[in-house]
Amino acid sequence: AQSVTQLGSHVSVSEGALVLLRCNYSSSVPPYLFWYVQYPNQGLQLLLKYTSAATLVKGINGFEAEFKKSETSFHLTKPSAHMSDAAEYFCAVSPRNYGGATNKLIFGTGTLLAVQP
Amino acid sequence: KAGVTQTPRYLIKTRGQQVTLSCSPISGHRSVSWYQQTPGQGLQFLFEYFSETQRNKGNFPGRFSGRQFSNSRSEMNVSTLELGDSALYLCASSYGASGANVLTFGAGSRLTVL
Numbered sequence: 608a609q610s611v612t613q614l615g616s617h618v619s620v621s622e623g624a625l626v627l628l629r630c631n632y633s634s635s636v637p638p639y640l641f642w643y644v645q646y647p648n649q650g651l652q653l654l655l656k657y658t659s660a661a662t663l664v665k666g667i668n669g670f671e672a673e674f675k676k677s678e679t680s681f682h683l684t685k686p687s688a689h690m691s692d693a694a695e696y697f698c699a700v701s702p703r704n705y706g707g708a709t710n711k712l713i714f715g716t717g718t719l720l721a722v723q724p
Numbered sequence: 725k726a727g728v729t730q731t732p733r734y735l736i737k738t739r740g741q742q743v744t745l746s747c748s749p750i751s752g753h754r755s756v757s758w759y760q761q762t763p764g765q766g767l768q769f770l771f772e773y774f775s776e777t778q779r780n781k782g783n784f785p786g787r788f789s790g791r792q793f794s795n796s797r798s799e800m801n802v803s804t805l806e807l808g809d810s811a812l813y814l815c816a817s818s819y820g821a822s823g824a825n826v827l828t829f830g831a832g833s834r835l836t837v838l
Contacts, residue, residue, distance in 0.1 A: 639824050650728070650814055650829035658824040697767065701824070709780045710755055710821050714767035 609634055609702045613715035621723050626670075626685040628718045630698030633679065638700040640681045641712065642672055645695045654696075657681060668692070693722045726750065728830035730815050736836045742803040745833045749796050749817030755779075756798040757827060758790060761812040770813075773798055774821045802835075810837045 614629040632638060639658050643651040655666025662674040672683045681698060698715040729748040737743050749756050758770040769782040773792035790800040796817070802809055812834050816827035 641826075643829075648831070650831045651816075651827075652829070653826050656824075656826060699767075710757055710772055710816075710818055710825055710827060711769050711780050711782075712757075712759075712767075712827065713769070714759075716766045 609638065609700055609713050611698050611700050611713055611715040613696075613698050613718050615718055616716065617719050617721070619721040619723060620688045622690055623687050626683070626688045626692065626720065628683040628696050628698075628720065630672075630681045630683065630715060631679050632681065632698075632700050634700065634702060636702070637674070637676055638702045640672075640674060641699045641701070642666065642670070642681075642683050643697045643699060643714075645697065645717075647694075651697065654683070688720075688722045690722050690724065693720055695719045728815055728817050728828050730813075730830035730833050732833060733831065734834050734836075736838060737805050738838050739805055739807060741805050742801060743805060743835060744799055744801045745813055745815075745835075747798045747800075747815030747817075747830060749798070749815075750828055753817035753819050753828075754796055755818045755821045755825070756792055756796065757816045757818075758798070758800050759814045759816065760784075761814060761832070762810070767814075770800065772821070779821060805837045807837050810835060 610633045612631045641656045642654040655664045657674045665671045699712040755774045757772040772780040792798045812832045814832045816829045818825040
């Protein structure tokens, strides 16, 4: 069965430091991959998605992620953290090998990012 | 354009009661999905509708049900509420249902069961 693993339930960085949030997926066929962000008391907002075009995907707010098939990874990075980046981040997959069309997402357990001044 | 609207935003119920949550998708979107978010289980897929047909269902008991209307608005119902049903219920909409579609989420309905 498809699964997503996010290493590190809590990550703390200093303002201006590199942000690296890790995501690995398990699938024999590369799935569609997404990163979503959730701010307190809000729904999920899409940061970026990978659907088999360029392996380096640029998203909103300066975030980007690189799809590495050999490592089954899709880590999220941002060169310089800002206080407003403090939120919970979710990696998600939409498997390609479903029998029919579906938007079903399988989410990782999330990583809570804290940004220290 | 307006986003995904979920009502009510907050509600409190007691065990044994039932609840109905509503979701109005973005205009033109035909696919609506529902997710349950809890601290213990994280985000779990409940069901997905496309043009009034249930396309997919998650691993939840039959107490959880849903439907989609001809205007794409969707409702989910939970009967015989249990304490463990306390959660944030998120609705998401998209235009198509190909897997590569981006889901736009609403702010959620936070259900507390006492």
